[in-house]
Amino acid sequence: MMAFLQSGPVQTALLLSGAAALLCGALGLFTVLRGQAFAGHALADVSSAGGAGGLLFGLSPLLGFLVFGLMGVGALEILQTRRTAARDEAAGILLGAGLGLTALLLHLCLAGHGASGAAQAVMFGAMFSAPPGEALWACLLAGLSLLVLAFIARPLLLASLDQELALVSGAPVRGLGILFLLLLALGVTLAAMTVGAILATALLIGPAATALRLVRGPVMAAAFSAALGLAACWGGIVLAYASYGWMPGRTWPVSFFIVALLLGFYAAARLGRRA
Amino acid sequence: MSYVMEVWLAASLVALAAGAAGFFVVMRRAGFAAHALPMAAFPGAAAASLFGFPLWAGLAGFALGGAGVLALVQRTARRDAATALLLAALLAVGALFLSLSGHYAGSVYGLLFGQVFALGVGDLPMLGLIGVCVPLLLWLGLRPLSLSALSPDLMQVQGGRPWVAELLFLALLALAAGFAVPVTGALLVFSLMLGPGAAAARLSNRPGAGLVLAMALALGLAWAALGLAYVSDWPVGFFTGVGAALVYLLARLKPL
Numbered sequence: 451m452m453a454f455l456q457s458g459p460v461q462t463a464l465l466l467s468g469a470a471a472l473l474c475g476a477l478g479l480f481t482v483l484r485g486q487a488f489a490g491h492a493l494a495d496v497s498s499a500g501g502a503g504g505l506l507f508g509l510s511p512l513l514g515f516l517v518f519g520l521m522g523v524g525a526l527e528i529l530q531t532r533r534t535a536a537r538d539e540a541a542g543i544l545l546g547a548g549l550g551l552t553a554l555l556l557h558l559c560l561a562g563h564g565a566s567g568a569a570q571a572v573m574f575g576a577m578f579s580a581p582p583g584e585a586l587w588a589c590l591l592a593g594l595s596l597l598v599l600a601f602i603a604r605p606l607l608l609a610s611l612d613q614e615l616a617l618v619s620g621a622p623v624r625g626l627g628i629l630f631l632l633l634l635a636l637g638v639t640l641a642a643m644t645v646g647a648i649l650a651t652a653l654l655i656g657p658a659a660t661a662l663r664l665v666r667g668p669v670m671a672a673a674f675s676a677a678l679g680l681a682a683c684w685g686g687i688v689l690a691y692a693s694y695g696w697m698p699g700r701t702w703p704v705s706f707f708i709v710a711l712l713l714g715f716y717a718a719a720r721l722g723r724r725a
Numbered sequence: 726m727s728y729v730m731e732v733w734l735a736a737s738l739v740a741l742a743a744g745a746a747g748f749f750v751v752m753r754r755a756g757f758a759a760h761a762l763p764m765a766a767f768p769g770a771a772a773a774s775l776f777g778f779p780l781w782a783g784l785a786g787f788a789l790g791g792a793g794v795l796a797l798v799q800r801t802a803r804r805d806a807a808t809a810l811l812l813a814a815l816l817a818v819g820a821l822f823l824s825l826s827g828h829y830a831g832s833v834y835g836l837l838f839g840q841v842f843a844l845g846v847g848d849l850p851m852l853g854l855i856g857v858c859v860p861l862l863l864w865l866g867l868r869p870l871s872l873s874a875l876s877p878d879l880m881q882v883q884g885g886r887p888w889v890a891e892l893l894f895l896a897l898l899a900l901a902a903g904f905a906v907p908v909t910g911a912l913l914v915f916s917l918m919l920g921p922g923a924a925a926a927r928l929s930n931r932p933g934a935g936l937v938l939a940m941a942l943a944l945g946l947a948w949a950a951l952g953l954a955y956v957s958d959w960p961v962g963f964f965t966g967v968g969a970a971l972v973y974l975l976a977r978l979k980p981l
Contacts, residue, residue: 487805488757491812495912538756539923543973545760546916550966553838553913557960560834569834574820648912652813659806703824709817716810
């Protein structure tokens with residue numbers, strides 16, 4: 451156990467995944483209530499192009515993921531229309547263009563550097579090999595975002611549950627929506643660095659969907675959701691560390707354990723409520 | 726048949742099925758489902774390589790299983806959250822299988838983004854079956870599928886079963902997407918569906934004409950992507966994803 455906690459990569463992974471889990475847990479609650487799971491997934495997919503670009507040009511992964519995530523928010527805002535059906539279309543088209551760019555950048559990575567693990571690292575996460583400084587930045591950014599989220603939580607909740615009532619009561623609904631998407635871009639960036647760009651959605655949606663089934667009240671649900679995300683991430687890291695001894699020469703990916711724990715929580719909540 | 730011809734034929738068959746499915750994806754507002762279901766091919770192919778059964782069996786098994794699970798979870802209230810979790814589950818299982826088979830790092834890129842130039846002549850009969858049957862079945866189901874998408878209540882009154890239509894649609898979608906994976910990869914078959922489908926829905930206002938237009942646009946997109954990839958040596962997926970966005974943006978120029 452001491453060897454586990456004293457290992458540098460494990461410490462980085464614990465910090466990074468902790469920051470991602472807490473922020474995504476809280477953001478996920480609003481994402482599910484607003485029906486924006488697809489938009490969140492699209493932002494994560496678009497940010498993967500930044501992750502790949504970061505690898506290709508040797509930049510910081512945090513910066514790469516984040517820049518493309520924020521650009522994704524801008525594109526979503528431009529493509530957005532009033533019809534809800536067209537909203538999904540726009541997110542889908544954006545996601546496809548982003549992934550196309552990822553395909554190109556990863557192809558150049560593979561061809562130029564011979565980095566065969568590039569696709570795996572960007573899409574399925576590489577939290578054990580993240581630079582330690584990035585984990586501290588991640589904690590700082592997550593803390594700031596949680597403060598902003600707490601500050602706008604009340605009007606945002608109203609706008610999420612009843613848009614017309616929020617408009618009548620004078621809340622800046624559109625501005626809140628954009629601010630929320632910006633926070634979401636940061637959240638999926640941290641999640642993409644932890645469990646990978648295409649699995650980031652699990653960390654965003656899994657804990658929140660579970661919490662909404664079990665807990666009443668938005669504050670309790672957000673806290674419970676963040677706690678579930680943290681439990682899944684740290685539990686996954688412990689299991690991945692332990693799995694080195696299970697099958698000699700074969701490793702179990704840490705992202706698999708985290709997603710499996712999240713899905714286990716969700717399934718248990720569904721079955722538990724029905725019984 | 727020359728090697729380039731084989732690849733070209735395979736991509737055309739995949740595009741026909743994807744275009745037809747894509748038109749219904751847009752009409753039924755199943756964009757997220759259409760993104761999640763192709764992911765079933767990722768664990769499908771990985772399981773085939775780990776346990777040693779044929780690739781097509783793995784693809785079809787996971788595609789149909791994914792469609793079944795999706796049809797089940799969609800009947801609950803929060804559709805998009807459940808779809809997101811199914812997507813993550815499929816990808817995580819695929820990552821585990823690849824990791825256990827020892828081909829993790831090498832196979833991830835090919836399965837997610839496609840390796841069209843790795844196809845062989847033995848794959849063509851299966852692709853031909855999918856490329857012909859999926860559009861044909863969708864064409865035959867045009868009326869019930871449109872009705873259940875536009876007004877499930879009316880369909881119920883007439884004695885039809887909307888959930889049967891939904892399940893059949895998801896199964897066809899999953900098959901069309903699953904077999905496109907060797908060509909475009911699990912992530913980008915979605916672009917080949919959604920771009921042409923959304924453009925066709927904007928450009929035509931009759932279902933039959935829209936279906937044909939979506940297939941034609943998908944075919945054009947696949948040919949252009951393949952040709953550009955051949956000339957530039959860049960991945961097909963890049964041209965598919967960006968090309969689909971261009972097709973969609975051009976169609977959006979037309980006022981509604």
